[in-house]
Amino acid sequence: MKLSLNQATVKRLTLAEAADGCVRHEIPAIGLWRDRVQEVGIEAAARIIRESGLEVTSLCRGGFLTAGTAGERAAALADNRQAVLEAAGIGTDVLVLVVGGLPAGSRDLLGARAAVADGVAALAPFAAEHGVKLAIEPLHPMFCADRAVVSTLGQALDIAEEFPAEQVGVVVDTYHVWWDPQLEESIARAGRGNRIHSYQECDWILPLPADVLLGRGHVGDGHIDFTRMRQLVTDAGWRGYAEVEIFNQEIWDADGDRTIATVRARHEAVSAASGL
Amino acid sequence: MKLSLNQATVKRLTLAEAADGCVRHEIPAIGLWRDRVQEVGIEAAARIIRESGLEVTSLCRGGFLTAGTAGERAAALADNRQAVLEAAGIGTDVLVLVVGGLPAGSRDLLGARAAVADGVAALAPFAAEHGVKLAIEPLHPMFCADRAVVSTLGQALDIAEEFPAEQVGVVVDTYHVWWDPQLEESIARAGRGNRIHSYQECDWILPLPADVLLGRGHVGDGHIDFTRMRQLVTDAGWRGYAEVEIFNQEIWDADGDRTIATVRARHEAVSAASGL
Numbered sequence: 001m002k003l004s005l006n007q008a009t010v011k012r013l014t015l016a017e018a019a020d021g022c023v024r025h026e027i028p029a030i031g032l033w034r035d036r037v038q039e040v041g042i043e044a045a046a047r048i049i050r051e052s053g054l055e056v057t058s059l060c061r062g063g064f065l066t067a068g069t070a071g072e073r074a075a076a077l078a079d080n081r082q083a084v085l086e087a088a089g090i091g092t093d094v095l096v097l098v099v100g101g102l103p104a105g106s107r108d109l110l111g112a113r114a115a116v117a118d119g120v121a122a123l124a125p126f127a128a129e130h131g132v133k134l135a136i137e138p139l140h141p142m143f144c145a146d147r148a149v150v151s152t153l154g155q156a157l158d159i160a161e162e163f164p165a166e167q168v169g170v171v172v173d174t175y176h177v178w179w180d181p182q183l184e185e186s187i188a189r190a191g192r193g194n195r196i197h198s199y200q201e202c203d204w205i206l207p208l209p210a211d212v213l214l215g216r217g218h219v220g221d222g223h224i225d226f227t228r229m230r231q232l233v234t235d236a237g238w239r240g241y242a243e244v245e246i247f248n249q250e251i252w253d254a255d256g257d258r259t260i261a262t263v264r265a266r267h268e269a270v271s272a273a274s275g276l
Numbered sequence: 277m278k279l280s281l282n283q284a285t286v287k288r289l290t291l292a293e294a295a296d297g298c299v300r301h302e303i304p305a306i307g308l309w310r311d312r313v314q315e316v317g318i319e320a321a322a323r324i325i326r327e328s329g330l331e332v333t334s335l336c337r338g339g340f341l342t343a344g345t346a347g348e349r350a351a352a353l354a355d356n357r358q359a360v361l362e363a364a365g366i367g368t369d370v371l372v373l374v375v376g377g378l379p380a381g382s383r384d385l386l387g388a389r390a391a392v393a394d395g396v397a398a399l400a401p402f403a404a405e406h407g408v409k410l411a412i413e414p415l416h417p418m419f420c421a422d423r424a425v426v427s428t429l430g431q432a433l434d435i436a437e438e439f440p441a442e443q444v445g446v447v448v449d450t451y452h453v454w455w456d457p458q459l460e461e462s463i464a465r466a467g468r469g470n471r472i473h474s475y476q477e478c479d480w481i482l483p484l485p486a487d488v489l490l491g492r493g494h495v496g497d498g499h500i501d502f503t504r505m506r507q508l509v510t511d512a513g514w515r516g517y518a519e520v521e522i523f524n525q526e527i528w529d530a531d532g533d534r535t536i537a538t539v540r541a542r543h544e545a546v547s548a549a550s551g552l
Contacts, residue, residue: 102499107501113457141416141417141455141456142416142417142484144455145482145499150457151455151457154457154458179385179427181434204421206421207487210485211483212418212484223378223421225383
């Protein structure tokens with residue numbers, strides 16, 4: 001399995017610095033974030049990527065479709081359409097969606113989930129026109145209230161399967177799904193439908209930090225069996241990259257070059273151990 | 277729905293103090309913890325309960341069946357058998373099981389789940405002989421690595437349904453299951469099989485604290501729709517108590533009597549709002 005570096009893993013690096021790091025460490029692909037693309041503009045970002053020779057495995061991220069008011073939902077859709085244009089402009093066909101949590105003050109989980117389905121329906125044709133696939137990312141259930149009311153792959157597939165696979169699929173992120181008792185069947189189902197649009201790796205480490213968003217570890221530092229994870233997505237037909245995306249303040253504060261070296265070394269260790 | 281106070285909510289109170297608090301606040305039932313029962317001994321605990329007139333809705337807790345070595349697993353089973361005797365001795369027929377996380381250093385999630393099924397199989401007949409039902413508690417997936425490899429009601433039911441319902445069922449704890457996209461069907465399934473052995477309430481509040489075990493809130497302080505929760509278990513045939521179990525350092529540090537008053541007030545607010 002080939003390696004892609006999601007640039008959130010080296011959050012302090014600019015797009016040009018992250019791309020340069022990938023090239024120097026012989027990592028053939030990168031996952032981009034909108035803030036770092038917008039910082040230089042789409043055209044300059046596309047030029048940096050073209051000159052680096054890197055493949056772009058995804059753009060993070062659209063979504064946040066659960067806002068409470070019609071005005072906020074319209075603004076979210078407009079922002080998502082902009083994200084689609086950015087994805088197309090920088091040369092990736094995968095836009096990752098973090099769907100959003102409960103609206104402020106609301107306990108209406110079913111309503112928020114319905115808003116996600118509505119938002120995806122509103123975006124999918126526009127994305128398809130621009131050659132971009134929406135990749136719904138189920139987040140770990142501990143983010144259900146505040147970040148994503150889509151918590152499992154099965155649930156993400158229920159939404160995605162209302163659309164053609166070339167319009168809507170899912171992200172399989174080991175951190176978010178490793179615990180799922182239905183993981184095997186959900187990954188197989190995603191594979192059968194050609195709906196795995198991104199495979200991301202990072203590890204579940206303990207203790208969780210005060211801000212649980214930042215509790216992710218380098219591959220190999222935690223409790224996830226990456227041999228099993230790669231076997232499941234490979235068996236499901238995934239022939240794309242393992243994109244390593246780690247949110248962790250300590251890793252963000254570390255030297256970016258050393259982080260990239262660690263990402264590559266850990267990737268190769270899993271490859272050697274798993275044969276995948 | 278009648279109210280039961282799980283004594284972990286007033287962690288600093290002894291069994292006698294907690295029972296007295298229930299009586300003074302006209303709460304008709306209590307869920308007990310083994311440490312507070314053992315502190316006075318089974319006979320004295322049973323006498324305190326008998327004299328208080330309280331019903332005992334559960335004993336917390338057995339489980340931790342996933343240990344890595346045969347010796348540790350044997351010790352865990354012995355401790356669970358002792359817990360069964362304590363449950364019978366204090367007059368409850370429900371022993372709550374927190375099944376345990378990954379063994380130290382292990383990433384074998386499937387192996388740990390198999391160990392849970394084996395442990396339940398070893399315990400269920402013994403428990404049944406003593407008139408005690410095992411209630412498997414799925415914990416929130418954020419506890420999968422370190423406390424419970426059973427993360428959903430569906431998964432708990434898959435284990436429980438290998439046994440008669442009067443031997444093995446499940447706990448429905450709002451905190452652990454509220455996010456589950458399959459909640460409705462899993463609660464209905466549990467009800468059809470007469471496998472809801474305990475219904476517990478506490479709220480999901482944010483931010484999560486440094487120790488996420490202690491991040492639970494009073495009913496009404498967070499993001500859970502308790503009207504929906506009570507409706508689901510009622511529709512599934514539950515006619516038992518709502519047992520309020522809150523792990524929260526701030527609440528533990530508060531005056532126990534005030535906490536019990538708050539628990540009762542919040543319970544009545546949900547009852548008034550939901551008609552349940």
